[in-house]
Amino acid sequence: MRLSVAKNIGFCSGVRRAIEIIERLVQENKKNIFCLGSVIHNELLQQRLKQKGIITVDSLKDIKKPAYIILPSHGVPPTNIKEAKRKGLKIVDVTCPNVSSLQRVCKKLRQEKYQLIILGDNNHPEIRALLGIAAEAVVISNASEIELLKLDSRIAIVSQTTQSIENFLVLVNKFFEMREKIEKIKELRIFNTICLDNISRQKEVRELANNNDAVFVIGSYSSANTKRLFNISRMINPNSFLIRDYHDISDKIKLKFKKIGIISGASTPDWLVDEIIRKIKSKKGE
Ligand code: SF4
Structure with a gap:
């Protein structure tokens, strides 16, 4: 293996x-x-x-x-x-410095009276905190929702720090497809506020999914960025598994994948990653 x-x-x-x-x-x-x-x-x-x-x-x-x-x-x-x-x-x-930076951007855009559009998940605490700073902001979870919005003439777009870069690009491109709406927009500002760590992990999980028989994404179901990595991997490689602890993988090891890619969400402790890798290598615990 x-x-x-x-x-x-x-x-x-x-x-x-x-x-x-x-x-x-x-x-x-x-x-x-x-x-x-x-x-x-x-x-x-x-x-x-x-x-x-x-x-x-x-x-x-x-x-x-x-x-x-x-x-x-x-x-x-x-x-x-x-x-x-x-x-x-x-x-x-x-508070993570990347999240604080996003909060500062939102505060400034609100003061400058832009219509603020946030790509993110309304139920996530990061978004709830942002709405405490800019209550009038519109939160959308995918690009198609933009077609239903009444748009102002000055618009700013930001993203939750853990969004997928693909979703963000689809949203940005969507503006340029809406010819009638874009004619009325005088100013459109785009801030890529997805954190670099997330972008790197999303890139890596794609590579792992393309080059391995299976991918183990270590993390929790309650972690937005772990679930996103898992979903990206699953779209490329159906043998993708979200692993909370070693017990989740003993069955899959028995399937004897020859090449396994391993990655984790940003909130997964190092000790958990080390323990899982060690146990896979020793093939104990089955
Ligand atoms: S994933 Fe980590 S580095 Fe990125 S914004 Fe969240 S806490 Fe900060």
Whole structure:
């Protein structure tokens, strides 16, 4: 069996930074540490953080000072930050710098009165945080929705950081196909706000899917970027599998694929990736 392991695997830089900050808090023996929503979309990691005493909450309602509140890597709406300050909580902001940059872009575009169109998933916390900054923004999940929109004369397009670059390009091209609408648009600004780590992983998963008998995408079903990698791979190679832990692959190893590509979502811990690769190599656990 030959394993091809992606270069971009394990935590992305944004998640790694977030975990390092949180682990420092734990090492410093801080008490009453809460996280507003999942710090990262991976259940195994959530369990580990829980064991270290970090409590995930959906709202700030029941938290009283003295306490630390972690603002997760995909960001939170400004109202949450105001409330945390009002309650005197110690804020530990682990928002990924790429997400913060997207938030700044949206804030500026809103101030400059552009009609803001966001390609993304309305239910994702990153988008909910953005709508807290620019409530009037229109969120669309695919390019065809643009045809139904009433467009202003000044438009700006951005994307959720974990969108697929293909979807984004389809959306951008769609504008130039809508001749009647484009004639009325005076200004169209396009910001590619998909993070580079995601773009690299999407490129790599395509290569792995094309060059292997099977692809294992390690990560969680709750992680948007893991699911996207899996879907990209599955469209190219039907032998694509989303792997949460080693138990998900023992059956597939028995199928004896000769060439297996391995990649992970950006929120998949390095230790999980290492453990899975080690066990595949030793073929134990079956
Ligand atoms: S996937 Fe990109 S935007 Fe999201 S946390 Fe990682 S580096 Fe940041």
